[in-house]
Amino acid sequence: MSLSDKDKAAVKLLWSKISKSSDAIGNDALSRMIVVYPQTKTYFAHWPDLSPGSPHVKAHGKTVMGGIALAVSKIDDLRAGLLDLSEQHAYKLRVDPANFKILSHCILVVISMMFPKEFTPEAHVSLDKFLSGVSLALSERYR
Amino acid sequence: MVEWTDQERATISSIFGSLDYDDIGPKALSRCLIVYPWTQRHFGSFGNLYNAEAIIGNQKVAAHGIKVLHGLDRAVKNMDNIKEIYAELSILHSEKLHVDPDNFKLLADCLTIVVAAKMGSGFNPGTQATFQKFLAVVVSALGKQYH
Numbered sequence: 001m002s003l004s005d006k007d008k009a010a011v012k013l014l015w016s017k018i019s020k021s022s023d024a025i026g027n028d029a030l031s032r033m034i035v036v037y038p039q040t041k042t043y044f045a046h047w048p049d050l051s052p053g054s055p056h057v058k059a060h061g062k063t064v065m066g067g068i069a070l071a072v073s074k075i076d077d078l079r080a081g082l083l084d085l086s087e088q089h090a091y092k093l094r095v096d097p098a099n100f101k102i103l104s105h106c107i108l109v110v111i112s113m114m115f116p117k118e119f120t121p122e123a124h125v126s127l128d129k130f131l132s133g134v135s136l137a138l139s140e141r142y143r
Numbered sequence: 144m145v146e147w148t149d150q151e152r153a154t155i156s157s158i159f160g161s162l163d164y165d166d167i168g169p170k171a172l173s174r175c176l177i178v179y180p181w182t183q184r185h186f187g188s189f190g191n192l193y194n195a196e197a198i199i200g201n202q203k204v205a206a207h208g209i210k211v212l213h214g215l216d217r218a219v220k221n222m223d224n225i226k227e228i229y230a231e232l233s234i235l236h237s238e239k240l241h242v243d244p245d246n247f248k249l250l251a252d253c254l255t256i257v258v259a260a261k262m263g264s265g266f267n268p269g270t271q272a273t274f275q276k277f278l279a280v281v282v283s284a285l286g287k288q289y290h
Contacts, residue, residue: 035268036275052268105252109259109271116260121177122195124256128178 003129008075010126015072017118018111022069025114026061027053029106037102043095064103071134078137090141097142100135107131145280147222154273158258159219164212167257172208173198175253182246211250218281226284233288244286251278 003011018025031052033040047056067085074081089095108128112119119127176183177195186192189203198204214232218225236242255275259266266274 032268032271036272109256109266112256112260113263113266116263119256119260120195121174121199124174125178 001129001132003075003126003133007126007129010123011072011075011130014111014115014118014123014127015069018115019069021114022065023058023062025107025110026063026065027058028061028110028113029103030057030061030064032109033103033106036106037099040099040102043093043099068107068134071130071137075130078133079140082134082137083140086138086141089138090143097135097139100131100138104128104131104135145223145225151273151276152222154270155219155222155277158262158270158274159215162212162258162261164209167254167261168208168210168212169205170208170257171250171254172211173201173204174257175250176204178253179246179249182249185240185242185246212254215281218277218284222277225280226287229281229284230288233285236285237289244282244289247282247285251275251282254278 034044034050034057035052041050044050044056044060047054049056051057067082070085071078071082108119108124108131111127112124176186176192176198183192186204186207189201189207191197191201192204217228221228236244255271255278258274259271262270
């Protein structure tokens with residue numbers, strides 16, 4: 001299920017419309033992930049406050065969306081483009097890759113809420129494929 | 144036995160009470176067929192599913208989407224015994240329709256996204272958690288009679 005030229009164009013187009021809100025998207029997606037999938041809290045035990053919109057959550061949402069922005073710029077070769085991030089997730093953070101799917105779903109829900117007109121079924125399938133590709137690239141260095 | 148708080152019951156009741164089934168049903172099913180095209184496997188007799196435009200304009204898809212959403216009504220009205228309520232439907236999906244139970248989760252995800260689009264900021268984290276809990280129970284019940 002690799003990205004076609006049509007998928008890449010759709011992702012870039014959607015990103016151009018939503019990227020100015022990327023901090024808000026990251027904050028909302030991470031906030032609700034922690035609430036909807038409480039098992040993800042295990043990765044943030046070192047934060048004093050895990051409530052939606054709290055300072056640590058907000059800052060981290062921004063960091064995550066920075067990674068997504070990087071991925072959009074490296075859309076022609078996600079594996080190579082995200083190698084450093086993959087090393088970080090594999091050796092330092094050791095996030096179980098199953099969680100990439102969970103956060104991807106939350107990102108899709110937030111984009112759907114914030115941009116219902118732009119998030120057409122066609123944009124959705126391309127973005128879903130893209131986030132799957134990002135998840136796969138992030139898993140590259142795990143084993 | 145699934146435990147529901149009063150708040151969760153009220154949330155589910157409120158969400159479904161506010162949905163226009165004729166709008167949301169077709170949107171959810173057509174999105175599922177577009178985003179996860181292998182689900183089209185079950186709709187060979189529905190005519191033109193060639194591209195997103197065709198799927199969205201397909202009357203059979205729309206009608207079936209409405210039917211599926213009304214199927215959720217039973218669970219909304221009987222939240223305390225969803226497993227029993229769906230036993231027959233589970234057998235139907237397994238033995239007659241031959242639907243891979245993984246597909247239920249895909250449709251549930253699309254329904255979540257369509258409801259999120261409709262509710263906007265009202266679809267807050269707590270609401271999403273309750274809605275997904277409800278759909279997870281439905282999905283589990285529909286898969287229960289497979290063997």
